[in-house]
Amino acid sequence: MKHVQTLNTKRLGCGECQT
Amino acid sequence: MIHQYKNNGYNIVLDVNSGAIHVVDDVTYDMIAEYEKLQKDTVIENAAAKYPKIPRDEIREAYDEITSLKEDGALFTPDEYEGRVIDYTKRPTVIKAMCLNVAHACNLSCKYCFADEGLYFGKKAELMSLSVGKKALDFLIASSGNRRNLEVDFFGGEPTLNFDVVKELVAYGRSREEESGKKFRFTFTTNGLLLNDEIMEFANKEMDNVVLSIDGRKEIHDMMRPKHDGGPTYDTIVPKYQKFAKMREEAGKQYYVRGTYTRNNLDFAKDILHMADLGFHEISIEPVVAPPEEDYALKTEDIPVLEEQYDILAKEMVARYKTKDDFTFFHFMIDLEGGPCVYKRLSGCGSGTEYVSVIPNGDIFPCHQFVGKPDFKIGNVFTGIDREDIVTEFKGCNVYTREKCRSCFAKFYCSGGCSANAYNFTGNVRGVYDVGCALEKKRVECAIMIKAAQAAKDAQEAQES
Structure with a gap:
């Protein structure tokens, strides 16, 4: 795209991630 | 829902429900603001009138790019989560993280201490016994369901007073790891006075993270974090922290130097940069949360000054990116590619549900900030949880049950803020602490801007090579 740069490709459970 | 803002020369558009983040040119930025409100021809006419030097074809091209983003689910994405929140509130939860207050005692007299100089409003100092500590770990393992990763933070008071x-x-x-099928992640927080080689070596072997308390410049630190006799502590702890941080960096281990800023240092960006100049690369500093009558408490009128400080810090971090003076700031850390799923983002820290705090006599509280508030005692490690009503109240804490959060662009980054701060300022764990809320929104905006600036720098480097 010429007018837009998108910073991230991924878009928004197991409960294992850190608190 | 989208959020548009300009920062440090970047036009940034956040698509709240998908998490997509875009940096756009001026004409696209203006058309996005009108895209959902006006007809296509009107949007293009308005842009052509404002930008007469831009060819009409190019304006149409920008409009089509906006349409393409929407069709790809990266702009104006609908909310698919709110309708499921009732089920979410009734979800079964397991405890997988624990703050272990091994010492209700402290060797400092920090003026802003929420823990009443480590005593938590108890009448005397108290150290956790080994038997209570073991029972707490047993309770955590037994309460953790099928979770494999368990987290234990040794806290206080000052945990080095009970380091054996x-x-x-x-x-x-x-x-207990092998037979229980669990993996412990141990961390601890210290004021540094008692740090010695033995503690550092043990921590480097066993602790995944250590938090080292320091408020920044010597005069600021010594004013707010004196010994009991009022004596200074900065000169004692800084050399220890520098040695400890170097050891951990060489071992590939995490650490944070972490401070608190108050009304005495509204220019707190200088304190962060001071810590960076001392050689620390992982830094955090928190706004003080204090009763409004305290002379060091932050006031609503301070917010613009504090926001400007975050801007100053963000620009400096961009300037230092990929240099030897580069450093990370906890509140600007944002993982745009590998961040957590929405379930995690809805409720944040999990206080009272996935995360609890245990004090020296084995009593359990929703988190370390609720320790010392008798109404929030939810059980004891020897007898289990006996206040399911309080746990249920905390299960209901999420960005959709806080009215102000529901329509906020930052909800999936701040997760609704701290329940303890909300309770202290509004009397309700589902309330919102307004000063903290304003500062968090600013930090999210700065964090995203830094990502945009880093991407631009990376692209420029790639082009030059």
């Missing part, structure tokens, strides 16, 4: 018990509890936890 800390060491024995780490050994006990490790001894």
Whole structure:
């Protein structure tokens, strides 16, 4: 795209991630 | 829902429900603001009138790019989560993280201490016994369901006042890992006074993270974090922290130097940069949360000054990116590619549900900030949870049950803020602490801007090579 740069490709459970 | 803002020369558009973040040119930025409100021809006419030097074809091209983003689910994405929140509130939860207050005692008299100089409003100092600590770890394992990763933070007061018990509890936890199928992640927080080679070596072997308390410049630190006799502490702790941080960096281990800023240092960006100049690369500083009558408490009128400080810090971090003076700031850390799923983002820290705090007599509280508030005692490690009504109240804390959060662009980054701060300022764990809320929104905006600036720098480097 010429007018837009998108910073991230991924878009928004197991409960294992850190608190 | 989208959020548009300009920062440090970047036009940034956040698509709240998908998490997509775009940096756009001026004409696209203006058309996005009108895209959902006006007809296509009107949007293009308005842009052509404002930008007469831009060819009409190019304006149409920008409009089509906006349409393409929407069709790809990266702009104006609908909310698919709110309708499921009732089920979410009734979800079964397991405890997988624990703050272990191994010492209700402290060797400092920090003026802003929420823990009443470590006593938590108790009448005398108290150290956790090994038997209570072991029972707490047993309780955590038994309460963790099928979770494999368990987290234990040794806290206080000052945990180095009871470090023999800390060491024995780490050994006990490790001894239970294999048979229980669990993996412990141990961390601890210290004021640094008692740090010595033995503690550092033990921490480097067993602790995944250590938090080292320091408020920044010497005069600021010594004013707010004196010894009991009022004596200074900065000169004692800084050389220890520098040695400890270097050891951990060489070992590939995490650490944070972490401070608190107050009304005495509204220019707190200088304190962060001071810590960076001392050689620390992982830094955090928190706004003080204090009763409004305290002379060091932050006031609503301070918010513009504080926001400007975050801007100053963000620009400096961009300037230092990929240089030897580069550093990370906890509140600007944002993982745009590998961040957590929406379930995690809805409720944040999990206080009272996935995360609890245990004090020296074994009593359990929703988190360390609720310790010392008798109405929030939810059980004891020897007898289990006996206040399911309080746990249920905390299960209901999420960005959709806080009215102000529901329509906020930052909800999936701040997760609704701190329940303890909300309770202290509004009397309701589902309330919102307004000063903290304003500062968090600013930090999210700065964090995203830094990502945009880093991407631009990376692209420029790639082009030059």
